[in-house]
Amino acid sequence: IHVAEEVLSHFEGQGLSGLVHMAPEEIAQVNGVGPAKAATILAAVELGRRLAVQAAENISTIGGPEDAAHYAMPRYRHELQEHFALMTLDTKNHVTGFFDLTKGTLSASLVHPREVYRKALQMSAANIIVFHNHPSGDPSPSREDIAVTDRLVKSGKVLGIDLLDHIILGKENFLSMKEEGMVQ
Numbered sequence: 481i482h483v484a485e486e487v488l489s490h491f492e493g494q495g496l497s498g499l500v501h502m503a504p505e506e507i508a509q510v511n512g513v514g515p516a517k518a519a520t521i522l523a524a525v526e527l528g529r530r531l532a533v534q535a536a537e538n539i540s541t542i543g544g545p546e547d548a549a550h551y552a553m554p555r556y557r558h559e560l561q562e563h564f565a566l567m568t569l570d571t572k573n574h575v576t577g578f579f580d581l582t583k584g585t586l587s588a589s590l591v592h593p594r595e596v597y598r599k600a601l602q603m604s605a606a607n608i609i610v611f612h613n614h615p616s617g618d619p620s621p622s623r624e625d626i627a628v629t630d631r632l633v634k635s636g637k638v639l640g641i642d643l644l645d646h647i648i649l650g651k652e653n654f655l656s657m658k659e660e661g662m663v664q
Contacts, residue, residue, distance in 0.1 A: 545656035556613035568605035619655035
């Protein structure tokens with residue numbers, strides 16, 4: 481417990497989530513933590529992350545943006561780069577797949593409708609929800625986010641696959657573009 485308190489106080493400004501991106505050497509700088517304990521701490525952090533993802537996968541039917549965000553958030557909340565992901569759904573909005581489509585930069589994730597709908601067609605999706613994270617933690621949509629969403633909605637109408645929502649994930653919050661009136 482004393483060592484845990486030392487680790488937390490040493491990295492106080494970053495909090496527990498800061499441990500996700502630390503190298504064992506950084507953690508080993510704390511008094512009382514050697515390479516073995518640093519590896520153990522990072523293993524525990526990774527196990528916690530995987531437990532959160534596994535718990536989220538228990539959501540099998542999407543009833544609204546909250547369900548969708550809770551499904552995706554554990555995967556992307558601590559990422560340092562933008563990721564663009566796709567959730568495929570059947571006609572009753574049961575999750576049939578979840579795919580990380582692209583990995584971008586610190587502030588951009590490039591995606592084209594063909595990548596999104598190619599996977600949706602492969603999965604025989606009736607509906608889809610797309611996600612991307614903002615590493616800054618602020619889920620406010622950019623002009624590019626709005627433009628991508630518009631292109632995806634139009635492409636989906638042509639293919640007969642409804643884009644139900646585009647959800648932008650922050651660290652602890654999310655924004656549903658459908659709830660904001662940006663998905664028609």
